[in-house]
Amino acid sequence: MKDIIREISQRKEIQEKPPVLIDIGASKELNPAWKSIAHFCIGIAFDADDRDFNFIEKESSEFKKLYIYNCIASDKNNKTKQKFYLTKSPYCSSTLHPDNKRLETFSFSPLFEVEKEIDLNTVTLEGILSEININYVDWFKADTQGTDLRLFCNLPEATQKAVVMAEFEPGIIDAYQGEDKMIDVFQYMRNMPFKLADITVKGAVQMPFNDFKELFASKFLQKVANHTLKTTPGWSEMVFINSFENADTRSFLLGWLFASIQGCHSLAFSIAQQGFQQHKDALFNKMMQHSKSMIKSEIYSFSTFFKLIKLALK
Numbered sequence: 001m002k003d004i005i006r007e008i009s010q011r012k013e014i015q016e017k018p019p020v021l022i023d024i025g026a027s028k029e030l031n032p033a034w035k036s037i038a039h040f041c042i043g044i045a046f047d048a049d050d051r052d053f054n055f056i057e058k059e060s061s062e063f064k065k066l067y068i069y070n071c072i073a074s075d076k077n078n079k080t081k082q083k084f085y086l087t088k089s090p091y092c093s094s095t096l097h098p099d100n101k102r103l104e105t106f107s108f109s110p111l112f113e114v115e116k117e118i119d120l121n122t123v124t125l126e127g128i129l130s131e132i133n134i135n136y137v138d139w140f141k142a143d144t145q146g147t148d149l150r151l152f153c154n155l156p157e158a159t160q161k162a163v164v165m166a167e168f169e170p171g172i173i174d175a176y177q178g179e180d181k182m183i184d185v186f187q188y189m190r191n192m193p194f195k196l197a198d199i200t201v202k203g204a205v206q207m208p209f210n211d212f213k214e215l216f217a218s219k220f221l222q223k224v225a226n227h228t229l230k231t232t233p234g235w236s237e238m239v240f241i242n243s244f245e246n247a248d249t250r251s252f253l254l255g256w257l258f259a260s261i262q263g264c265h266s267l268a269f270s271i272a273q274q275g276f277q278q279h280k281d282a283l284f285n286k287m288m289q290h291s292k293s294m295i296k297s298e299i300y301s302f303s304t305f306f307k308l309i310k311l312a313l314k
Contacts, residue, residue: 001260002036004290007283008257009040013250018042018064020134022125024073024151025143031167033261034139038062044128046073067132071121075150078127086116094145096176103175106234107205107212107226112175125154135159138254141167146179149188161193164251165258166240172201173234182236189240197264198239203231241267249279256287265294 008014019041023030030045043066072082072095087093089111098112129135137155140163142148148168152160166189170182189196205212205226216222239262244255252275259268269291276284 001290004283004287005036005257007286008253009037011250011253011283013248013253014040017136017250019138019254020044020136021139021141022046022137023141024148025145031139031141035062036261037257038064040064042134043067044132045069046071046123067128069123069128071123073128073144073151074122074124075147075154076122076124078122078124080122081119082122084118084120085114086118087111088113088115092145094147094176096146096179099174099177102173105206105208106173106232107207107209107222109209125151126156129155129159136162138164139167139258140165143169146171146176149180149185153188162242162251163194164242164254165197165262166194168238168240169235170238171235172203173232175234182238185238193243193245194240195243196238197241197259197267198237198262200237201233202236203234205229206232241271244271244274247275247278249275249281252279252284256284256291260291260294265291265298269295 019037021031021034021038021041022044024046030043034041034043039062041064043063045066046069072084074080074082074095076082082095084095085093085097087098092098092112098114100109100112100114103109103112125137129137137159140152140155142151144151148170152166152168155163168185170185171179172182207215212222212225216225241259241264242251242255244251247255252271255271256268256275259265259271269288272284272287272291275281276288
């Protein structure tokens with residue numbers, strides 16, 4: 001894989017137009033999947049709640065170029081002020097006020113308690129890209145607690161349609177007032193040149209926190225309960241891949257690369273095959289061979305063996 005990544009990074013298409021990776025709401029860490037490709041990519045990271053954002057300074061040297069914005073990425077006017085709600089957990093902070101009444105029935109509701117309201121500078125994605133003289137995005141990743149879709153829509157339509165991979169983390173339950181929900185993302189993306197590559201539904205224990213605390217007094221038991229009790233679906237992690245209709249060689253190269261580092265090897269194989277059929281580039285054959293080997297290794301892995309045993313027992 002390293003050899004193919006190096007070969008892709010040295011291609012003229014990539015050298016002249018480095019991949020642009022956007023991470024909005026990067027409070028925990030930049031996408032770990034980017035580590036193997038960051039050295040030839042341009043990173044753009046946003047996080048308005050900087051209480052857990054020290055990692056940026058350590059990782060900045062890994063990118064070809066990295067832009068860091070400690071401000072609000074907004075779909076509204078560029079460089080204006082907007083209210084931001086700092087919650088007990090920095091990972092729940094948002095430009096949208098938590099819907100605390102609706103959250104009362106969930107064990108994790110205290111995490112959404114607003115500790116402070118502040119006014120922060122806002123920027124739009126379109127405005128930022130214009131300032132740094134970039135007119136394209138290859139990988140869009142957003143986890144903004146309720147505004148992922150509207151930020152994606154802030155990009156010019158042509159830029160949206162050319163995105164190779166897009167990740168959203170929309171809500172299912174009513175966690176924020178006026179938030180973009182999973183169904184909104186589905187409805188929008190189904191009319192765009194994308195297909196769903198992966199979805200992971202996550203949730204929380206549906207029990208008022210006081211009752212939860214009474215049953216599980218210690219923080220240790222609460223953690224155990226949150227990981228073992230059946231949860232109610234609360235939000236999802238959605239990954240969309242471009243459908244590559246009339247795409248250029250560069251888009252196919254990045255499509256295969258992004259799918260591969262996400263572990264979607266059957267999808268990566270299909271992208272490389274489609275790329276070869278359209279552009280007859282020999283590198284796509286090498287990419288297909290790698291995808292085949294990864295698919296075979298998955299089929300003959302221990303995890304697959306145990307899945308088959310489990311299936312047989314059923």
